[in-house]
Amino acid sequence: MLAMLLRRLFLGLVTVWIVSMIIFAGVEMLPGDSCTAFLEREAKGKLLENCREAQGLNRPAAERYFDWATSAARGDLGISANGEKSIAELVGDRLGNSLLLAACSLALGVPLAIFLGVVTGLWRDRPVDLAVSTLAIFAMTIPEFVSATVLILVFSVWLGWLPGIVLTSASAPASEFFPEIILPVLVLTMVMTAHILRMVRSSVIEVMAGDYIQMATLKGVPYWRIVFRHALPNALLPAINVVALTIAWLLGGVVVIEVVFNYPGLGRMMIDAISDRDLPVVQAIALIVATVYVCVNLSADILTMFANPRLRTLHMRRG
Amino acid sequence: MKKLITMVSAIALSAGMAAAEPSGTFRQAHELGFGAQSSLDPISKGRVFQITEKIMSRLVRPGLDGKPQADLATSWEANEDATVWTFKLREGVMFHDGSTFEAADVVYSLNRVLDPESDSPARSAVKMITEVKALDGMTVQITLDTPFADMPLQLMDYRLRMLNEGSGDTIAMTGNGTGPFKVEKFDAEGTTTLVANPDYWEGAPGVARMEIIGIADGQARLQALLGGQIDMERGITAQQQVMLKGSDKFNVQVIPTGNWRGLVFRTDVEPFSDIRVRQAVRMAADREELVALVLGGEGVVACDTPVEPNDQYRAALSCPQDIEKAKVLLAEAGYPDGIDIDVHVATLEPTWPTLAVAYQEQAAAAGIRVNVVQAPTDGYWSEVWMKKDVAATRWNERPADQALHEIYLSTAKWNESYYKDEKLDAMLGDARRELDFDKRKAIYVAAQEHLLETAGTLIPYTVTKLIGVSSRVSNLDEVKNDAVRWHMITVE
Numbered sequence: 001m002l003a004m005l006l007r008r009l010f011l012g013l014v015t016v017w018i019v020s021m022i023i024f025a026g027v028e029m030l031p032g033d034s035c036t037a038f039l040e041r042e043a044k045g046k047l048l049e050n051c052r053e054a055q056g057l058n059r060p061a062a063e064r065y066f067d068w069a070t071s072a073a074r075g076d077l078g079i080s081a082n083g084e085k086s087i088a089e090l091v092g093d094r095l096g097n098s099l100l101l102a103a104c105s106l107a108l109g110v111p112l113a114i115f116l117g118v119v120t121g122l123w124r125d126r127p128v129d130l131a132v133s134t135l136a137i138f139a140m141t142i143p144e145f146v147s148a149t150v151l152i153l154v155f156s157v158w159l160g161w162l163p164g165i166v167l168t169s170a171s172a173p174a175s176e177f178f179p180e181i182i183l184p185v186l187v188l189t190m191v192m193t194a195h196i197l198r199m200v201r202s203s204v205i206e207v208m209a210g211d212y213i214q215m216a217t218l219k220g221v222p223y224w225r226i227v228f229r230h231a232l233p234n235a236l237l238p239a240i241n242v243v244a245l246t247i248a249w250l251l252g253g254v255v256v257i258e259v260v261f262n263y264p265g266l267g268r269m270m271i272d273a274i275s276d277r278d279l280p281v282v283q284a285i286a287l288i289v290a291t292v293y294v295c296v297n298l299s300a301d302i303l304t305m306f307a308n309p310r311l312r313t314l315h316m317r318r319g
Numbered sequence: 320m321k322k323l324i325t326m327v328s329a330i331a332l333s334a335g336m337a338a339a340e341p342s343g344t345f346r347q348a349h350e351l352g353f354g355a356q357s358s359l360d361p362i363s364k365g366r367v368f369q370i371t372e373k374i375m376s377r378l379v380r381p382g383l384d385g386k387p388q389a390d391l392a393t394s395w396e397a398n399e400d401a402t403v404w405t406f407k408l409r410e411g412v413m414f415h416d417g418s419t420f421e422a423a424d425v426v427y428s429l430n431r432v433l434d435p436e437s438d439s440p441a442r443s444a445v446k447m448i449t450e451v452k453a454l455d456g457m458t459v460q461i462t463l464d465t466p467f468a469d470m471p472l473q474l475m476d477y478r479l480r481m482l483n484e485g486s487g488d489t490i491a492m493t494g495n496g497t498g499p500f501k502v503e504k505f506d507a508e509g510t511t512t513l514v515a516n517p518d519y520w521e522g523a524p525g526v527a528r529m530e531i532i533g534i535a536d537g538q539a540r541l542q543a544l545l546g547g548q549i550d551m552e553r554g555i556t557a558q559q560q561v562m563l564k565g566s567d568k569f570n571v572q573v574i575p576t577g578n579w580r581g582l583v584f585r586t587d588v589e590p591f592s593d594i595r596v597r598q599a600v601r602m603a604a605d606r607e608e609l610v611a612l613v614l615g616g617e618g619v620v621a622c623d624t625p626v627e628p629n630d631q632y633r634a635a636l637s638c639p640q641d642i643e644k645a646k647v648l649l650a651e652a653g654y655p656d657g658i659d660i661d662v663h664v665a666t667l668e669p670t671w672p673t674l675a676v677a678y679q680e681q682a683a684a685a686g687i688r689v690n691v692v693q694a695p696t697d698g699y700w701s702e703v704w705m706k707k708d709v710a711a712t713r714w715n716e717r718p719a720d721q722a723l724h725e726i727y728l729s730t731a732k733w734n735e736s737y738y739k740d741e742k743l744d745a746m747l748g749d750a751r752r753e754l755d756f757d758k759r760k761a762i763y764v765a766a767q768e769h770l771l772e773t774a775g776t777l778i779p780y781t782v783t784k785l786i787g788v789s790s791r792v793s794n795l796d797e798v799k800n801d802a803v804r805w806h807m808i809t810v811e
Binding site: 030031032036037038039040041042043044045046047050080081090149152156157160163164165167168169170171172259260261262264268272273275276278281 | 509545
């Protein structure tokens with residue numbers, strides 16, 4: 001078990017390293033650099049030289065990557081383009097905000113999705129199932145920027161109940177994001193609830209048709225006892241992985257939502273940094289997102305393993 | 320004969336305005352064009368002009384009529400041949416940090432712009448200056464390398480703000496100026512807060528606070544305006560204004576500008592090296608229709624002149640579409656079957672693709688077969704513009720002399736059409752030396768007529784700016800950004 005964990009951790013590190021190289025190469029290959037992106041048509045002569053000099057862009061790409069990688073390994077991600085703040089601090093603020101958005105959406109969405117998934121699974125093909133499943137399909141297929149715009153139009157412009165755009169600054173404490181955060185949370189909840197709900201529903205249906213459930217029914221175990229004691233623990237196992245993927249998706253920056261609502265999270269920062277060719281920031285974010293993916297997937301696997309003894313022994317024998 | 324130009328500041332402050340205490344908060348967005356490189360240094364490329372215009376002053380500013388008006392300079396005069404200019408400065412003006420504004424600050428601020436080492440983009444506006452000298456504590460003398468009768472026009476440039484002597488290293492973060500508002504907190508990516516400067520020389524401002532908020536997405540800015548989170552958005556599109564006009568919560572200001580978009584045909588490559596082909600490709604455009612199709616009617620037709628419609632030197636030209644003549648010209652130039660051209664655009668400027676497609680339809684009638692090529696927005700200025708034979712361009716307004724010099728002079732850095740014409744070069748030089756206004760105007764008009772004959776740049780229109788304003792805002796001057804008197808506005 002421990003050996004398996006270590007192996008997965010090592011593989012995770014390698015993944016993060018490879019991601020950082022791919023991102024660096026990708027941004028390098030784009031036309032222009034941070035100076036031409038900044039200076040636009042004034043990117044000429046002395047002005048361009050001064051800018052490249054100041055940002056150290058004169059040096060070969062390999063050398064710059066090596067410098068970046070060695071200081072990143074020491075935990076130093078560099079300073080922002082205007083030289084005012086450390087990138088770690090800037091990205092840290094944004095990561096915190098993305099975490100807040102993710103936490104709120106998960107707190108609202110996951111219980112809702114599991115509840116609805118179980119209900120639709122147990123009452124399969126009844127009116128309640130049809131209604132909820134149809135709504136879920138709509139929520140999944142309408143692009144989030146459309147639902148976001150519609151929600152803003154209704155709740156902010158027409159009714160005036162909620163602010164439409166987030167104007168709180170990135171470094172503000174979490175409490176200041178209310179009530180501006182409500183609309184983005186609603187949109188995210190709509191999208192992710194639909195995904196998790198469908199997963200839970202099909203696995204409830206599958207489990208309820210299982211032999212051991214029939215056996216329990218024949219033995220006269222009360223229906224709700226069957227559902228809660230025997231069916232649900234097994235039915236929710238596959239949901240763990242979907243929830244884990246959802247968490248990673250949320251933390252990786254829900255770019256569209258963050259741009260539409262002007263939310264100061266990782267996704268918007270990533271978009272801005274790429275269009276500004278701000279390599280250190282792009283790298284820092286890529287590093288964080290890759291790490292999040294690796295960690296979340298690893299913990300999901302571990303959780304599944306604890307919940308499922310068969311997988312546990314399988315890995316122990318192999319490891 | 321001594322030419323004397325004296326300006327008296329005619330600032331009409333109503334008694335009620337001056338007496339009232341500043342109150343309320345005015346909120347506005349900026350598009351966050353420069354991300355982490357955003358700066359309060361007015362001459363840096365990353366300057367956030369929505370902030371600098373409210374915290375810093377110029378020597379000369381545009382009045383509501385667009386003509387030079389006294390700001391930190393109270394009067395100015397030139398020597399006989401307009402090569403040496405003397406500016407009298409305003410007494411008793413203080414910077415936000417408490418230091419007094421004086422001649423040394425002007426010398427410092429202008430020399431900082433002129434420094435060839437820093438090569439500021441603002442330099443091109445005033446690069447005819449060879450020396451800036453303080454004659455006494457409150458008088459500055461500016462020497463030019465050429466006679467230039469319109470020097471005060473150049474000093475109205477929105478970047479030429481007066482800074483405190485020696486503040487260059489810190490100005491990017493402090494924004495210490497002499498304007499009606501002071502910086503309380505600068506946060507380009509979040510909310511920048513400004514507070515009223517009670518010591519402003521024109522009197523205390525009407526609003527107590529201003530919030531300048533960074534919102535990169537245009538749609539998000541509109542939604543913030545509609546939802547009442549900001550009070551003003553400059554840059555509403557013709558389609559969007561429908562949403563505002565139907566509501567009594569908003570007003571829309573319609574401001575004609577000198578900003579233009581167009582297509583550049585490089586004059587140094589085949590087939591555009593032939594002047595007849597250049598005339599034909601421009602003649603094939605129906606400009607009225609382009610204004611209607613591309614701008615929803617919110618623009619003013621231009622006849623390939625970069626001079627803005629309200630400029631005193633704008634030539635009254637006419638340039639109707641003439642398909643027959645375009646065909647004849649192409650045939651004479653050796654292209655009886657028409658020509659095939661690739662027009663490069665990018666969504667960097669959202670109206671370019673529409674402009675190119677509309678032009679494609681119009682020009683087809685004259686046998687000009689246009690193939691619209693979408694180039695990536697990234698690297699457009701470095702890889703496409705001034706590289707490809709035909710590419711879309713855009714320019715913000717400049718005074719007539721500066722626009723003609725920067726875009727068409729043989730030696731200009733941004734001569735995007737590679738236009739080399741000795742006659743135009745000579746005319747531009749003559750105009751600067753001519754001290755009589757009417758004669759000078761005649762030369763500028765002739766230069767624009769010459770461009771309509773010979774240029775490689777299609778300038779179909781200048782853009783009219785639509786500004787959405789919340790009805791809680793009063794006294795916002797209905798003029799260009801550059802000339803708005805920010806201390807006048809009040810909010811409910």
